[in-house]
Amino acid sequence: MAQPNKKLPTRTVDISCAKCNAAIFKYHKGGKGALVKCFIERIAENYTEQACHCPGCGQAFARETLIRGAPAYKIIGGKVRMK
Template identity: 60%
Template sequence: MAKPNKKGPTQTVEVFCRQCKTLLYKYRKGGKGALVKCFKERIISDYTQRPCHCPNCQQLFARELIIQGVGAYKIISAKVYIK
């Protein structure tokens, strides 16, 4: 399968926990749709101590996967929102 674009998008979004409103990531997102997955190489700033868990409320907000041969987090959409 094809790997994600190496150059990556320029639009930056902030990913927040829906339960406690804590900032989780700053992420370079491509496209207009909802946030479905986060490729690890596109995360600019990671504010979590444990992967896929909110640092404040310890809620699981994603699952770690390999998508298109690259490490990624599959987002549980009801647990996060973006700005």
């Protein structure tokens, strides 16, 4: 299977919790679609203490998984907002 591109996209987006609006991380996102998965190597700044849990309210917003052989977070629908 193909690996994700090693060259990071220039655009960064702010990912925040949909429930409490706490900042989760800044992410180098490619394309203009919805946020479905986040490759860990593309995270610019991580504000979480515990992986896949919001630092404000503690709710789980993603699941850890391997996508195309690379570690990633699979986002649970409706749990995060992207700006």
